[in-house]
Amino acid sequence: MEIAEIYERADIRSLPIDPLSAARSLGIKAVSYKIISECYQITFEELYRKSLWGFSFLEGEFPVIALNESACCERRRRFTAAHELGHCVLGHLHGGNLESAEREANRFAADFLAPLCVLERCGVSSAAEIGRLCGISESAAEIRLRELRSGIFRRDERISEQFARFIARYF
Numbered sequence: 621m622e623i624a625e626i627y628e629r630a631d632i633r634s635l636p637i638d639p640l641s642a643a644r645s646l647g648i649k650a651v652s653y654k655i656i657s658e659c660y661q662i663t664f665e666e667l668y669r670k671s672l673w674g675f676s677f678l679e680g681e682f683p684v685i686a687l688n689e690s691a692c693c694e695r696r697r698r699f700t701a702a703h704e705l706g707h708c709v710l711g712h713l714h715g716g717n718l719e720s721a722e723r724e725a726n727r728f729a730a731d732f733l734a735p736l737c738v739l740e741r742c743g744v745s746s747a748a749e750i751g752r753l754c755g756i757s758e759s760a761a762e763i764r765l766r767e768l769r770s771g772i773f774r775r776d777e778r779i780s781e782q783f784a785r786f787i788a789r790y791f
Contacts, residue, residue, distance in 0.1 A: 653689065710725065
């Protein structure tokens with residue numbers, strides 16, 4: 621599933637993007653480590669060994685995102701939620717190369733939370749502005765700024781149209 625389709629299905633039209641709202645609109649359940657611990661009788665230590673921030677899995681045929689609600693800061697939790705959403709929509713929960721899946725999910729999260737075609741049309745000029753606008757970390761915003769300045773990215777008209785009112789208000 622392409623990011624533009626997720627934006628459309630979740631009616632996402634502005635930044636910052638709420639990845640958990642998008643997940644819910646796709647029928648993907650998101651639960652806290654506390655709920656996972658209680659439902660599956662798994663200790664927090666076992667969950668932390670699996671992942672400090674979050675992970676995704678299939679419950680029967682249905683994808684679930686598990687998030688550590690007390691980990692780090694809000695920006696990190698948002699990126700983790702988007703990363704796990706990526707695993708769900710990219711089909712990684714059915715197996716495959718773990719290293720490749722992690723790279724793809726990181727790319728998905730960056731593209732999902734900070735769409736370059738929208739940032740370009742908003743005329744952003746600094747990593748700090750991208751971080752504020754997209755609710756991402758300073759280091760993630762710096763990477764997005766470098767990618768934006770390179771000019772080598774897909775200019776998706778569907779996404780630009782979806783965000784047209786936001787872009788117009790931003791100017």
